[in-house]
Amino acid sequence: MFGNLYLVATPIGNLDDITLRALKTLKEVDIIAAEDTRHTLKLLNHFEISKPLISYYKQTEKHKGEIILNKLIEGKNVALVSDAGTPVISDPGEEIVKLAIENNIKVIPIPGACACISSLIASGISASNFSFFGFLPVNNKDKINKLNEIKNYTTTLIFYEAPHKLINTLNAIQEILGDRKIVLCRELTKIHEEFIRGNISDILETIANPRGEFVIIVEGCTEKISDNNYLNTLSLDSHYEYYSNKGLSKKDIIKQIAKDRNVPKNEIYKYFFNSK
Numbered sequence: 001m002f003g004n005l006y007l008v009a010t011p012i013g014n015l016d017d018i019t020l021r022a023l024k025t026l027k028e029v030d031i032i033a034a035e036d037t038r039h040t041l042k043l044l045n046h047f048e049i050s051k052p053l054i055s056y057y058k059q060t061e062k063h064k065g066e067i068i069l070n071k072l073i074e075g076k077n078v079a080l081v082s083d084a085g086t087p088v089i090s091d092p093g094e095e096i097v098k099l100a101i102e103n104n105i106k107v108i109p110i111p112g113a114c115a116c117i118s119s120l121i122a123s124g125i126s127a128s129n130f131s132f133f134g135f136l137p138v139n140n141k142d143k144i145n146k147l148n149e150i151k152n153y154t155t156t157l158i159f160y161e162a163p164h165k166l167i168n169t170l171n172a173i174q175e176i177l178g179d180r181k182i183v184l185c186r187e188l189t190k191i192h193e194e195f196i197r198g199n200i201s202d203i204l205e206t207i208a209n210p211r212g213e214f215v216i217i218v219e220g221c222t223e224k225i226s227d228n229n230y231l232n233t234l235s236l237d238s239h240y241e242y243y244s245n246k247g248l249s250k251k252d253i254i255k256q257i258a259k260d261r262n263v264p265k266n267e268i269y270k271y272f273f274n275s276k
């Protein structure tokens with residue numbers, strides 16, 4: 001019989017946030033696959049758990065994925081953990097989950113801490129509809145393109161960001177999305193936990209040298225925009241996807257995109273000819 005792949009959430013700061021089920025799972029599995037084995041070893045030592053560890057991080061996902069899959073096929077139960085929080089969410093794991101599913105291995109989530117959800121629920125910004133983007137691209141041009149693509153989303157927007165890139169990212173958000181209401185959620189579950197609420201411009205004036213870990217919660221677009229304006233802010237691929245989801249044929253999608261953007265049909269055709 002095949003083993004199970006457990007996706008085990010670990011604390012994002014406060015070790016008391018480990019769940020009973022996470023501890024039970026980590027104690028019972030045969031192997032723990034960890035993003036950084038030294039980091040996970042500290043957590044396991046704290047809870048007096050001793051298990052064989054295998055490293056599994058972004059650059060080794062393919063090779064280590066095969067090793068883990070073989071262990072699962074041999075009948076070993078494997079727990080996947082990341083350095084902090086929920087595996088797969090802006091952390092390694094997506095590849096092994098796909099591989100496991102393709103090979104009829106049972107994938108079992110063991111829920112727990114996740115920085116984006118903890119931030120959202122305490123932000124005071126609408127949690128009824130939200131979009132999570134993880135880290136924005138590092139390259140400034142790609143960052144701007146991404147922000148342009150999402151600037152008309154009416155859902156609450158959630159981003160992760162490293163402290164040394166925070167100011168640059170807040171400036172980019174302000175430039176493209178406007179001076180929106182945001183919440184900076186800092187050092188969640190730790191001693192210096194803090195929620196900094198306000199408009200981007202006000203917040204930029206108060207944070208000179210950001211330290212610690214941050215989640216950025218941004219209010220969704222509140223301006224009324226027409227469908228056409230909205231579609232024209234999307235990338236061509238997203239524009240295509242919009243009509244494709246409505247069931248239009250390739251020919252009609254190209255015709256419609258050209259009409260929306262007021263450009264010749266063959267320009268759009270050329271763009272999609274090789275890729276779609």
Ligand code: SAM
Nearest residue numbers: 012085086089114115160161187188213214215
């Ligand atoms: N998988 C993790 C999760 O479930 O949230 C996220 C991992 S991602 C590599 C790390 C980013 O998550 C950080 O750069 C920060 O944006 C956010 N983060 C993680 N822990 C946090 C904390 N205690 N307080 C605020 N943000 C945190």
